Amino acid sequence: MISQTAIEHLIERLGKENVYHEKEDLLVYGYDATPGVHHLPEVAVFPTSTEGVQAAIEIARREGLPIVPRGTGTGLSGGSVPAEGGMVLCISRMDKILEIDEENLTATAQAGVVTLDLFNAVAAKGLFYPPDPGSQKTSTLAGNVAENAGGLRGLKYGVTRDYVMALTAILADGSIIRTGGKAVKDVAGYSFRDLLVGSEGTLAFITEVTVKLIPPPQDKRTLLAYFDDMSTAGNAVSKIIAAKIIPATLEIMDKMTINCVEDYAAIGLPRSMAALLLIEVDGHPAVVAEEAAAVEAILREVKAAEIHVAKDAAEAANLAAARRTALSALARVSPTTLLEDATVPRSRLAETFAEIERLTEKYRLKVGTFGHAGDGNLHPTVLCDERDHDEMGRAHAFFAELYDMVLSIGGTVSGEHGIGLAKKEYLRQQVGDGGIAVMKRIKAAFDPEGIFNPGKIFDDEGPCAKVNVEEGFRVSR
């Protein structure tokens, strides 16, 4: 356990109100949104300045404590779970937007700023920060950068990585690293910035982020289509993309999800349909009109069962209601919701859905699938009960077999949630032992003592890896 002296030092350097070490606090800094993982840290620390971060890292290093970075704990792969105990280092109280630079179209913020707060602040100046992960009302920029979070707009606008221009981070030795800048072009040396994006807190602790902003689209149009069978829906997606139209939103829901939404919200969805596509095109009004018409023509051509085109914003909101409600509807069905993010080349959507259906039957599970069809990013969601060990075992087997298939067609085991604790084995399958070995060498170059987020992305064999069990929780040393 952490020494009393270290707690006193932390309190002295960061203030009493920013250091929690009582059991009731530790319990609630031991989880994120990933089902089934919960470990107790030894202390949770909330620096309010870069100096505070440096002090916390220094004390952790002296104590030999693993450092687990945390935003607001909305991650879906266990990235901020203190699997080996130690110090949970939270960025959430460094939450100031420092600058919105309208000449360079950038925003710079402390990394604890909530994603939607940044979106709103730049929108007030007529600018647009597109990344919109599902947890944007709660999640922090630091967490988004660490996990390279995606969102609904990924297809047209890209993901967090595409907007990160510069990062400030603290290395394990306490030194500050600044990487990237406001220059649009920058090829000077290795791009540390790109290494830190998606590094899941294993390389350095991010304290400040500069992001790229763009002008917002002036207009948008929403369409909704139902399909009698999944292959027609997959065909529609392929044809839309092949027609060189990149919708801002191209979302899909399967029959189970449609029915769960209808059970929950009773908004009059046709229960017999195999799939639903929600499509939104945006941009210049003339282009929007043209693209909406083209999408509608494609939907007719592939023989969608029903096509709805929103006439105004209110109708658009109605059409989007089903997709908006999808997660709520599924999550209510059972206590445990396993939400995965298998991602395939988008031309292979239909066969992936077929495989999900086959495996659902094989493993006798309840699975609703929705997701971002346009970028091939699916969320097969197993509705289960963590108390039922047999069912959990079948769910695990379901995903193992699904990922075999996903990898065999050139997909990835994680489109936007990251590897964390949950998917280490699948990652090894995807990148091979050689790939893992290189990742470990990169990690060692940044963090030779292995104090940053040990046990994430790949198993670690460092000194922090030894754990013991106390009161049902894994606690370090």
Add this chain to the structure above:
Amino acid sequence: MSPDKPLGNFLPKDAPSYESIIQCMRCGFCLPTCPTYALTGRERSSPRGRVALARAVAEQKLEFTPAIKEEAFFCLDCRACTTACPSGVHAGEVMETCRAQVQSIYPLEGMQKAFRSFILEKMLPSPGLLETAMIPARIYQKFGIQWLLRHSGALKLAPKWMEKAEGMIPELHKPLRLQLPEVIPARGARRGRVGYFLGCVMSLMYAEVARQTVKVLAHQGFDVVTPKDQKCCGAPHLTEGDRDTARSLMLHNLELFLAQDFDYIVTDCAGCGSALKEYEEMLEGRADHGKLAAFRAKIRDVSELLAEVGVRSDGLRPVNASVTYHEPCHLCHAQGISVQPRKVIRAIPGVDFREMKEASWCCGSAATFGLKFTEESQQILDRKLSNVADTGAEILVSGNPGCQLQLAWGVRKAGLDTKVMHIMELLGEATPD
């Protein structure tokens, strides 16, 4: 919540159900909606954190420690998290059961215990006692003692909550319960017969507002029946963790209102309405299920009823004023009634309706929270008042006496010239006598 099943380190009586706790998938969507988390930035003061603590108690990873007791009462029970929760967790209700546990695990002693049981078990269940108890307060106002105390600064010497409580009391009138005729007939084309559930606070502190409600309902075409024997709805008891007394009050009201043939049972108090709608769950297994379902089907908040049947606007006088609306937590979050009051306000001729930012954010009143945590309550209130001021509206409308006490006090203290009104007062102004 399941009846009396043992669960981990909870006492068997009135424990939360394990299902209600493990339904939380810890997505964190509740965090930005929680006023206490906004104040502290501390996970244990968030809905997700509170449910996780309850889970730790259920799974015997934690005793029911004083910290849990603290969090159970620090929770505003505003239910904003219920609205935000994708998986249907009721963190506020889990905290209510934790409050019930507190009474058994950390029982009060001596005077404190006597005072608590006097208020909850004797005073609140007895309308007569309540009404008598208000007489000194009316005298206090009537004979200028209030003016004297307020202006002499003597109240500054009292504890903070006492000064606030004194400052919150509106101008009092005679309690309405015994004055209202038992039946007031509908005017114009008759649209139904309603039982009026006259909440304690409405009757005692806002008698004149309640009178407007009755007038409005009659004008809208309803026979209004106010059963004299009705008692407290039980909400204060749920809030304080006294579920036994709550249930006995609930059984009384259930029988009383079902004995008459009402189309609807109507209340103008969001807190009462929310409790009335929970009778079914609270009394499950203790009263006939058919009766409970029939009772539940009749309960309406007054704005919910008027929006449902349509506000009859012929004969309404214009109210030429700008109006903004504060959503009572127990209306929008606990009952899901959000568009209806706005519809009612917009139906009043002459009203210039202005939406405020964060209309559904708690005002910090939250039953006795405002008196127990005066400092935190003030911070939540300040956030609300700044949003009110931004609208520039002349009238601030709400639909719950608890909010109204807090808002009127806040507005006066902040020196704003906004008029705080119950939605029925506003509609009452438009309705001819």
